[in-house]
Amino acid sequence: MKVYLAIWDHSNGIDQTVHKTEEGAYKQLETWAKMYLDDWAPHDEKVKDKTDREVVLDWADITGSNEFMDVEPFLLKD
Numbered sequence: 001m002k003v004y005l006a007i008w009d010h011s012n013g014i015d016q017t018v019h020k021t022e023e024g025a026y027k028q029l030e031t032w033a034k035m036y037l038d039d040w041a042p043h044d045e046k047v048k049d050k051t052d053r054e055v056v057l058d059w060a061d062i063t064g065s066n067e068f069m070d071v072e073p074f075l076l077k078d
Helices: 022-040 052-057
Strands: 002-010 013-019 068-075
Touching (some): 002 022, 013 022, 022 052, 022 068
Antiparallel strands (some): 002 013
């Protein structure tokens, strides 16, 4: 069985959650990104026009390479 790790690497550490689906992992990253987007791009209309998924995929650029978000698949073993 494959599982998906949502990873958010930021200045206070690394947050990780495990999900049954890749979509679920991306939804977690989207939730985190929405919580902090105004801290990084409060007046950037280009960022505000992006979809939640685009924000996650562009998170390193939005944060000036200070934070990173990614989904990693893993094979769950016994």
